[in-house]
Amino acid sequence: MTDRLSQTTPDLAHLIAPAAGAAEAAGAAAATEPARAGSQHPTPTTLSTSSERTDMTPHEQQPTRHQTRIDTTFDHFHRLYANRTLGLKTSPVRALFAVANRPEVVSLAGGMPNISDLPLDVVGDVLKDLVGARGAQVMQYGSGQGEPEIREGICQVMAVEGVHADPDDVTVTCGSQQALDLVTRIFCDPGDVVMAESPSYVGALNTFASYEAQVVHVGMDEEGIDPEDLRVKVSAARRAGKRVKFLYTIPNHSNPSGISQSLERRHALAEEARRLDLLVVEDNPYGLLNLDGDPLPTLRSMTPENVVYLGSFSKTFAPGFRVGWALAPTFVRERLVLAQESATLCPPVFSQFAVATYLRSWDWRKQVRVFIDMYRQRRDAMLESLAEQMPEGTTWTHPSGGFFVWLTMPDGLDSTAMLPRAVTELVAYTPGTAFYADGRGQQNMRLSYCYPTPERIRLGVDRLAGVMRRELDIRETFGVGPSVGSRSRDLGPGPNSL
Numbered sequence: 001m002t003d004r005l006s007q008t009t010p011d012l013a014h015l016i017a018p019a020a021g022a023a024e025a026a027g028a029a030a031a032t033e034p035a036r037a038g039s040q041h042p043t044p045t046t047l048s049t050s051s052e053r054t055d056m057t058p059h060e061q062q063p064t065r066h067q068t069r070i071d072t073t074f075d076h077f078h079r080l081y082a083n084r085t086l087g088l089k090t091s092p093v094r095a096l097f098a099v100a101n102r103p104e105v106v107s108l109a110g111g112m113p114n115i116s117d118l119p120l121d122v123v124g125d126v127l128k129d130l131v132g133a134r135g136a137q138v139m140q141y142g143s144g145q146g147e148p149e150i151r152e153g154i155c156q157v158m159a160v161e162g163v164h165a166d167p168d169d170v171t172v173t174c175g176s177q178q179a180l181d182l183v184t185r186i187f188c189d190p191g192d193v194v195m196a197e198s199p200s201y202v203g204a205l206n207t208f209a210s211y212e213a214q215v216v217h218v219g220m221d222e223e224g225i226d227p228e229d230l231r232v233k234v235s236a237a238r239r240a241g242k243r244v245k246f247l248y249t250i251p252n253h254s255n256p257s258g259i260s261q262s263l264e265r266r267h268a269l270a271e272e273a274r275r276l277d278l279l280v281v282e283d284n285p286y287g288l289l290n291l292d293g294d295p296l297p298t299l300r301s302m303t304p305e306n307v308v309y310l311g312s313f314s315k316t317f318a319p320g321f322r323v324g325w326a327l328a329p330t331f332v333r334e335r336l337v338l339a340q341e342s343a344t345l346c347p348p349v350f351s352q353f354a355v356a357t358y359l360r361s362w363d364w365r366k367q368v369r370v371f372i373d374m375y376r377q378r379r380d381a382m383l384e385s386l387a388e389q390m391p392e393g394t395t396w397t398h399p400s401g402g403f404f405v406w407l408t409m410p411d412g413l414d415s416t417a418m419l420p421r422a423v424t425e426l427v428a429y430t431p432g433t434a435f436y437a438d439g440r441g442q443q444n445m446r447l448s449y450c451y452p453t454p455e456r457i458r459l460g461v462d463r464l465a466g467v468m469r470r471e472l473d474i475r476e477t478f479g480v481g482p483s484v485g486s487r488s489r490d491l492g493p494g495p496n497s498l
């Protein structure tokens, strides 16, 4: 199996240029489109060249790609872009990720769910039956809020984690990424403050930036967000005249830290949110991927009136359907639906029915258990090899689920500066700075164990440890050596240095 960095991850998509892949995908789609002329039920044609085709208009004669690309050295429109695009992060390591896409590189950088265990024959049957039985309905426009059938399915899925909700309060979205976008759209004006974990999900940080919200990171330890720090920072922002719009948190197996909030911390956070009258956006795409036990109660179940809860089928089924959701108090939900209508008219109807039918016709809980076993093997491979290989002074989190380990290198090492050397040594990771809005994270990196095989993970960690050791040697030799006094250690459930 190869590690495909550039088409990988929703979160890495923010770091990686989509251009070439998108153009190729569009080309491939055009190439497989069935011929329309003639028959009412056309059979798919194989790709034919434009000179062979007799059903084309003169306009369709294909120019070469070189002729169609409008690729100037100066952007004529640079003065016209909205301010909100200026805060979007481009990646200093984008070119490297293109190289890291090569199969010989072990990528511990992506966050792409590993869906190789998905029963594709079952999914194929679901789709075939759906089109056969309800084709005209499932390929129409639908409700801006999402179809009742999937909203009911979503409520059953949420109930597994103790979230009991009415389908009327659910808004279906195009992945939970769009839910994040809609929530930010309805709440944030430029300059408004969003509180976020340190570190936080890069896709959310980009969304907040695109609405020109200011992110204030709240301190964390191995039990999750520090409620005391939250109180101090919210109060300070309010005293400074800022409008604090919400706290964004990923309580379960966070991306990127792998940390899960302890039960006590969840209660304390819910209590603090009530006291501060603070809206909480609880993002929970990894909650069902608990590798070591049962899920802990959600913040939504503790303080329903001030939580907007986001969920997704991307990690427990398949990301390609792009079905996620927001569960929100009634007035918020009304605005979310209006925002959804203005953004997309309605979320993709076909995908919603496909997921709803899959939930009904397949033992999806058993399927999640299959995913869990597969991810546990990978997580264990990563933690074991980190413990065996990492140089002294390195610390890392011990996730109880999800996809990610957050690693803190010995003092003096910089993960962005080190990445070219790592890629040369055929291993890739995501530098920690991607997960902060304020430039922190140089000493950190996110390692993902979700996609490569356990053997490749061990190989990748071995290579990474070698790169770090060589960096440390160089620094020591040239007198800028890091302090490596502390022993390398596994910090258990989380780092104490975030």
Ligand SMILES: Cc1ncc(COP(=O)(O)O)c(C=O)c1O
Pocket (backbone or CB within 6 Å): 009, 010, 011, 111, 174, 175, 176, 177, 178, 201, 203, 250, 255, 283, 285, 311, 312, 313, 314, 319, 323, 324
């Ligand atoms: C924490 C978190 N939230 C949201 C998303 C978006 O996922 P999707 O839009 O596929 O539901 C991701 C994807 O990686 C994520 O890690």
